[in-house]
Amino acid sequence: MDILRLYNDEPFIVDVNEFFMRNSFLFFNPHEKKSVEQSFAEMVKDSYYGVYHDGIMIAYGMLRGMDEGYEIPMLGIAVDGSYENKGVGTLLMKFLETDAKLNGYTKMRLRVHKNNFKAVGFYIRLNYFAFDYSGDCFWMEKDL
Numbered sequence: 001m002d003i004l005r006l007y008n009d010e011p012f013i014v015d016v017n018e019f020f021m022r023n024s025f026l027f028f029n030p031h032e033k034k035s036v037e038q039s040f041a042e043m044v045k046d047s048y049y050g051v052y053h054d055g056i057m058i059a060y061g062m063l064r065g066m067d068e069g070y071e072i073p074m075l076g077i078a079v080d081g082s083y084e085n086k087g088v089g090t091l092l093m094k095f096l097e098t099d100a101k102l103n104g105y106t107k108m109r110l111r112v113h114k115n116n117f118k119a120v121g122f123y124i125r126l127n128y129f130a131f132d133y134s135g136d137c138f139w140m141e142k143d144l
């Protein structure tokens with residue numbers, strides 16, 4: 001297994017698009033407003049990662065919002081349905097938190113739909129707490 005930082009290179013863009021074609025996540029659509037291509041082309045402080053196993057991207061994670069001027073990174077994560085409940089999500093969360101810490105951030109933020117029960121429980125287990133609620137979503141935060 002490898003965790004790779006993704007750049008604006010064609011093979012990475014193909015991997016991410018294939019990941020989303022294999023998985024239609026009900027509550028996770030991070031490229032709804034901005035395509036993968038556009039997000040990768042514009043990224044400066046934001047970062048995107050792929051977890052690879054046997055040459056296939058099995059999870060996708062991101063720390064973003066900094067390029068829009070926010071001071072607290074907004075975390076996003078998804079694991080391929082065939083690889084859930086094996087610890088990949090937890091591992092990627094720890095990776096993203098440590099990566100943010102190394103880059104000087106002291107808090108992490110995320111938004112999760114109230115009906116995404118698995119993800120809500122998962123984040124609570126990882127010590128995220130809800131500090132706000134809007135549009136059917138909890139805003140959660142954690143001190144790093």
Ligand SMILES: CC(C)(COP(=O)(O)OP(=O)(O)OC[C@H]1O[C@@H](n2cnc3c(N)ncnc32)[C@H](O)[C@@H]1OP(=O)(O)O)[C@@H](O)C(=O)NCCC(=O)NCCS
Pocket residue numbers: 025027028077078079080083084085086087088089090091111112113116118119121122125
């Ligand atoms: C939420 C999500 C990221 C979790 O990823 P995951 O890889 O399944 O997470 P893990 O395997 O690390 O942990 C999931 C559960 O499996 C359990 N688990 C961890 N390692 C395990 C192992 N080796 N064997 C069995 N179970 C294990 C954990 O205890 C955990 O339980 P919890 O949900 O009660 O906390 C994943 O379900 C997902 O991608 N969902 C769809 C996209 C999405 O909703 N993203 C969040 C948007 S806000």
